[in-house]
Amino acid sequence: MPPPGLLDELKKREPFESKEQEAILNILRTSDLFHNRLGRLLREYNLTGSQYNVLRILRGEGKPLPSLEIASRLIQVVPAITGLIDRLEKQELVSRVRCEKDRRVVYVMITPKALDVLAQIDQPLMEMHRRLIGHLSPEELQQLIDLLEKSRQAVTNEDS
Known part of the structure; x- marks a missing residue:
């Protein structure tokens, strides 16, 4: 038996107005579920998703x-990057270094403490990824990736 569709989950009486609407609402619903699960895991390490994202970028x-x-590399756009970095600095997970050539430029550096925290998160996060989406075959995963990238590219092209 197939899983219940979004129509059933939302207890919607009328069909969606279009397949595009149904697809977008499915993406948003799934994103919200994944975001909440990942957020719960990261809170165990006193991090938000955005903070983790900054640390992941710096480590990489x-x-x-x-x-x-x-x-510019964040998964989710954050309007106040300075405040985000301030909070990470307060937790001693990053430090700031001024550029000697151009004093207006501030570099952000990951600390050993942050690397330790990330090392603790790595395995539980991989396990969560498997729980959330590991039921799809490698072919289905690649198809999903391709479709999402194609959809995102259309939006990016529209914005340029």
């Missing part, structure tokens, strides 16, 4: 980055 880059560069 392996060197300090300007805060605007970090902002």
Whole structure:
């Protein structure tokens, strides 16, 4: 028996106005569910999703980055990157270093404490990814990735 559709989940009486509407609402509903589960896990480490994202970017880059560069790489757009970095600095997870060539540029550097926290999160996060979406086959996962990237590209092209 197939899982209940969004129409049933939302207890909607009338059909969706279009397949596009149904698809967008499915994406938003799924995103919200995933976001809540991931948020619960990250709260165990005193992090928000955005804070984790900054640390993940810095660890992956392996060197300090300007805060605007970090902002451009975030999964979710954050209007106040400075405040986000302030909170991470207060937790001693990042530090700031001024550029010697251009004093207006501030680099953000990940701390050893943050690397330890990320190392603790890595395994539980991978397990959560498997629980959330590991029931799909590799082919289905690739198809999902391709479709989402294609949809995101259309929006990106529209904005440019």
